[in-house]
Amino acid sequence: MQSAPESKAKVEGGVLIAQRQILAALRDHTFFNVAGVNQALEPLLAQLNAQPFQKLDGSRNSWFDTYEKPKLLPLPTTPFELATWTKAGVNIDYHVAVDKHYYSVPHQLIHQVLDVRLSASTVELFHHGKRVAVHARSSQPGLFTTLDEHRPKSHQKHLEWTPGRIVQWAQKTGPACAQLVQRIMDERPHPEQGFRSCLGIIRLGKVAGQQRLEAACRRALHFGTCCYRSVESILRHRLDQQPLEQELPLKSPGHANVRGPDYYN
Secondary structure (H helix, E strand, O other): OOOOOOHHHHHHHHHHHHHHHHHHHHHOOOOOOHHHHHHHHHHHHHHHHOOOOOOOOOHHHHEEEEEEEHHOOOOOOOOOOOOEEEEEEEOOOOOEEEEEEEOOHHHHHOOEEEEEEEEOOOOEEEOOEEEEEEEEEEOOOOOOEEOOOOOOOOOOOOOOHHHHHHHHHHHOOOOOOHHHHHHHOOOOOHHHHHHHHHHHHHHHHHHOOHHHOOOHHHHHHOOOOOOOOHHHHHHHHHHHHHOOHOOOOOOOOOOOOOOOHHHOO
């Protein structure tokens, strides 16, 4: 808090008194640690605060007890905890990503940008200065922390995205893509937790093309690697252009002990 200009002289006067009666009294002392300094300061500070004012009634102690002490607030019940601030956008799955972990917020805040207060033990989320969610901080990347009260109710038809709509959109790519995104949502505790991965997979078709994306999804389903990273890796390494095991033609191994069809003629 900044003091008013007319208070500057009073503040400087108090500093001058402390210098004369405390620092000057200790000018010839040598200290080797903070504890020694505090031990020497304590009796001199008590003496200064108990000393009567020259032009006013009472002392610094009596004025503190009369005017300042009644206005003091109680100390916090928990120790002060350092925190850092950042910002995070709310995805359509009503979660924000903080240090690669996903925390839920009320679903009405979809597409909003929130302020995030991140401490060693908690993640607090604020919208226009009002705290809208608080979670215990998790160190597990890629997982979700979701509160049931943040989830949309099934009868709220105004929501922009639903599991059915995402599957319907994936069907435009092909049946394998639709089956893949359906499995991703089925494997989550809440379907909404799969929205982010499903939409990411569908968007891969904008770059790779719908035909390649459908082949990549078919390959991911075949090997049971149903996630965004798997499909993206298949496309990046062009594995979608390689045939699956059941699509490979059967060839007879060339070996002397293998009898060909001429043997039975």
